[in-house]
Amino acid sequence: MVIKDIKIIDILQDGRGVGRTDTKIAFIEKAIFGETCHIKVNNEKKNFYEAEKIKTSKKSPYYRKPPCPYYNECGGCSIMDINYETQIDLKKNLIKNAIEKLANIRIDKIELEKSPEFFYRNKIRLKVDRKGRLAYNKKYSNDLVLIKDCLLARDIIRDNLEEIEKLTMDISQKYPESISEISIRTNNKEIMLNLTINNEKANSYIKKNYINSKFHINLITDNSLANISGKDYLLYKIDKNKFKISLNDFYQVNDFMVDKLYKIAKSNLDKDKKILDLFCGSATSSIAINKDHIIGVEINKNAIKDANENAKLNELNDYKFIAKNANFINQKFIKENNVEAVVLDPPRAGLSKEIIKTISKTNIEKVVYISCNPQTLARDINRFQNNGYKMKNIRAVDMFPQTMHVETILLISRIED
Ligand SMILES: C[S@@+](CC[C@H](N)C(=O)[O-])C[C@H]1O[C@@H](n2cnc3c(N)ncnc32)[C@H](O)[C@@H]1O
Missing domain, CATH: 2.40.50.140 (Nucleic acid-binding proteins)
Structure with a gap:
């Protein structure tokens, strides 16, 4: 029809x-x-x-004419064909509509921090075809679109893409279809390649031939991670803090906005209070937001190992990082650890009902929520509202220009009796 x-x-x-x-x-x-x-x-x-x-x-x-030649086919970006001001308006509406519909709160105005439009990503994840050529998925499909450049990636990644493809093509020529995916990360000085590999012989070939590569290379198979060349981590700097981030740790992708994101979160908290940082990753959020007096919880064991190293690297005195599912927290834990405020930065699925219930049964007054998904954020605000809290100070940061993704930061405060 x-x-x-x-x-x-x-x-x-x-x-x-x-x-x-x-x-x-x-x-x-x-x-x-x-x-x-x-x-x-x-x-x-x-x-x-x-x-x-x-x-x-x-x-x-x-x-506007999309500046990327792959835009019409490539599934990486979705709104590069409209001007940036309009992208910002659309994202503001996305947040406002979700919160109005799911939490029944009217928001007149929302401040959204703009990012440089291009070349902002410190990490890109590409598919690799049977010949080793680099690709993204096509829009709305699992088919591939071969690419030679990505306008979202940091220049250091773009400048090395040809050489990286040479490497994946060389491996695939000997062992076709052995690499399914490559993640390319940078701290703007060094490049780390994480190859998802499904062929033992290809593993041995890479170990033999790329041990002295100029890139840090790691191989990821179904049940193991192996470092082949260089290191399996990168060091990053946010403001004055230094962070060790291992190959499969989460790290915010937009280098230009990460500091802003954490500073907005920090502006909602009082100084020198003990915070519980749920979903703390490698403690970048904890340290950038609170500096010290931190209890972090994170499901990825390796990220917790890095969190402890990052605490030492940044000379923290009062910290504890726990490798567990965030759902394990209870009232006793919050009380025993003298938690005074909570920072939440969950993945797209948002929070479980239990976490909200647990927090609401304590005397925690301030919850700072950092969200990459307005829909689950709005659902969770509603649940907090039903448990004696109120939304305050909503701000947003555009961490992902050319896509409809956006990061929202807000303060959720206990309603005074
Ligand atoms: C959006 S990231 C935020 C990380 C960190 N706050 C930062 O800014 O770098 C979400 C983190 O939650 C972790 N995670 C996912 N599900 C979890 C769960 N059920 N319990 C604890 N951590 C979880 C992920 O491994 C990831 O590190």
């Missing part, structure tokens, strides 16, 4: 446009925010259509 002249009024997190037909809402692949277009319905569901654009009938006033 073809429907004509549908105005694109919003963009989903996966980049699809949103339009209203006479009967239903439609989620439309390849549509640009602000344009009017003819669409073909591919799938009719009870409450919505899944569709694709077949023709633009009126151009978007926000349109």
